[in-house]
Amino acid sequence: MPLSDFTRLPPLLTASVGDGLASALDTVAGRAAPTHGFLRYGWFAAALAAYGGHARTLTVLREGAPVLALPFAPTGPAALRIAAVPGCYWPFRSFPVAQDAGAEPFDVALDTLARHVNALRIGPVYDDDPALAGLRAAAASRGWVALDRFVAESFLLDMAALRAEGIWPRNSTLRKNRFHEKHIADHGALDWSFVSGAGWRDEAFDDLAAVERKSWIAERTDGSDAKFTTAGHGAFWRAAAADPVVAGMMWAAVLRIDGEPAAFSFDLNAGALKYAIANSYDPRVAKHSPGKLLYYRNLVRAIDDGITTVDWGAGDSGYKRVIGAAAGPAIRDWLFVRPGLPGMIARLAGSLWRRSGNRAGQLAANDLANAASDA
Known part of the structure; x- marks a missing residue:
């Protein structure tokens, strides 16, 4: 048949x-x-x-x-x-x-x-x-x-398109960043590092929470939207890191000054997409744009790791468009x-x-x- x-x-x-x-x-x-x-x-x-x-x-x-x-x-x-x-x-x-x-x-x-x-x-x-x-x-x-x-509305940064256009970040941006880094260094020795995977120990979460407790979140709000404090969403992210697959996606860039955490950017890397979830900084170095400096370093590392798109989620405080983000799907x-x-x-x-x-x-x-x- x-x-x-x-x-x-x-x-x-x-x-x-x-x-x-x-x-x-x-x-x-x-x-x-x-x-x-x-x-x-x-x-x-x-x-x-x-x-x-x-x-x-x-x-x-x-x-x-x-x-x-x-x-x-x-x-x-x-x-x-x-x-x-x-x-x-x-x-x-x-x-x-x-x-x-x-x-x-x-x-x-x-x-x-x-x-x-x-x-x-x-x-x-x-x-x-x-x-x-x-x-x-x-x-x-x-x-x-x-x-x-x-x-x-959401905001997306097309990393692949930025790189295709030529040198990114631009030399002018790098010069500005070096200027600000020099002045931040007046406050102490700078250390730029990354956390992911097995690095998500209690000490790593404690560092991010310490920055949030010094930041505008603690000063201007009730702190309930902080991502890593006890009063905020800290319990969720610590529990999520118990899954090694999720922990491998969780990513933080951290700036320390004389060993003390001063700024961080926290993301979730899902394939070639990076979800930018939170960033914060110590107000004492705010005028030197530590958050922006850290995130440029983070984006350069992301390109090297194969990230092609950054999803910045809701809201635009200005810096997203400055870096090159455009409106994405509605939420x-x-x-x-x-x-x-x-x-x-x-x-x-x-x-x-x-x-x-x-x-x-x-x-x-x-x-x-x-x-x-x-x-």
């Missing part, structure tokens, strides 16, 4: 919801786009440990292999049965999907999810996020209501509401959700802190 006589059956898709976080998260993250490779079991476990909550995981298998893993935790009044993807708010709150997953696993995921929740919040997340794209398509075909609210919060009465109510109340977003295109530090804790 010729092979043409056989009927090719569609791949078998199955879905299940289990209590807690599933080990399948690591498998799917390993098959996801490199930019989403950090969305592992350890990432979500760190978020739950730092911010609280108890998650379940929806897993979709194709021919027995996981292609989608969606952790979700209850949020808001229990009677509303709303769930949210847990995680630290930055770089974004999404979930891992295999690059070759296709559309069908999202259809199965929403059909399964409808038996457990009335609505799912995902975000803040980028407009081009692959998990978001899959959910939107599945929601449209299955009668779910998808509500979005604008959070901010939004999404609420997916299942069909039936919940969907009808969502359509009527959708304007309230949209108005609750940040229409100015910027997130204040306290808004970011709230976003990190409300899942």
Whole structure:
């Protein structure tokens, strides 16, 4: 019998919801786009440990292999049965999907999810996020209501394009940097170093927290948006570093003066993309631009390491455009509401959700802190 006589059956898709976080998260993250490779079991476990909550995981298998893993935790009044993807708010709150997953696993995921929740919040997340794209398509075909609210514009730096244009940084920039470095050196001996992987010991986090406690964050805010202090998000990043894969992506450039930490830039390197997450400096050397000096060194090292794009996330304090960053995808919060009465109510109340977003295109530090804790 010729092979043409056989009927090719569609791949078998199955879905299940289990209590807690599933080990399948690591498998799917390993098959996801490199930019989403950090969305592992350890990432979500760190978020739950730092911010609280108890998650379940929806897993979709194709021919027995996981292609989608969606952790979700209850949020808001229990009677509303709303769930949210847990995680630290930055770089974004999404979930891992295999690059070759296709559309069908999202259809199965929403059909399964409808038996457990009335609505799912995902975000803040980028407009081009692959998990978001899959959910939107599945929601449209299955009668779910998808509500979005604008959070901010993102900013991207195309490192490959800068290098292609010629010498970067420009000689004029390097001369200015050397001038400032000379004056910073008046305060003591300078040491420029990097931290990643196994280097993420308690002492490394303590150094970053020490800089934040001296910085404008401590002076002008309640400190809740600091990334490494006890009052800020320090518990999350220390817990995330327990996963050696995530720790290998975590990256810091540090400037010390006479052995004391004076400035840092903290990133997450995901494949050829660098997420610029935080930077801070000691105000006593502020007039000599220690943060900018450190970040130029960091970017040069990034090019050498094969980084082609830097994602600076929300907001533009000016220096991003000066270095060469341009507007990237918008960042939004999404609420997916299942069909039936919940969907009808969502359509009527959708304007309230949209108005609750940040229409100015910027997130204040306290808004970011709230976003990190409300899942």
